[in-house]
Amino acid sequence: MTKTDNAAKKVILVVEDLPFDAEFTLQALEKFEGSVDVDVARDGWDALVLMKQRHFDLILMDLKMPRMDGFETMILMRGYQLQHDVPLIILTNSDLDTDRERARQLGAVDYVHKSGDLARFRSALQATVEKHMRI
DSSP states (O other), X not given: OOHHHHXXXXXXXXXXXXXXXXXXXXXXXXXXXXXXXXXXXXXXXXXXXXXXXXXXXXXXXXXXXXXXXHHHHHHHHHHHTOSTTSOEEEEESOOOHHHXXXXXXXXXXXXXXXXXXXXXXXXHHHHHHHHHSOO
């Protein structure tokens, strides 16, 4: 790997249907400004389209979305072998252990609870991103 390769920006895909939650996530990612590019998909279907067009270094995905939810998206990602080597982190309001376990079984490497408290969410998301990406 050359110095130029090391300097390349990482690319993150945020899959979130609610504009407020998407903005919350983007604000939390501001810490990495200059080192990452961020694409936003409004649901799983749009995310799959983007995954066919571009390689991502990290995927942050909500579970509960219209048209195609996070679980369906993860199943199709596996079926099409899309981004199978990319860390996928679930961002959700769900506290259900069954959701957490199913997400893990479908390939999620981590799970961040979306809190109404931006500071807490920002801190948890930043720590999780740093854990799974070398930025």
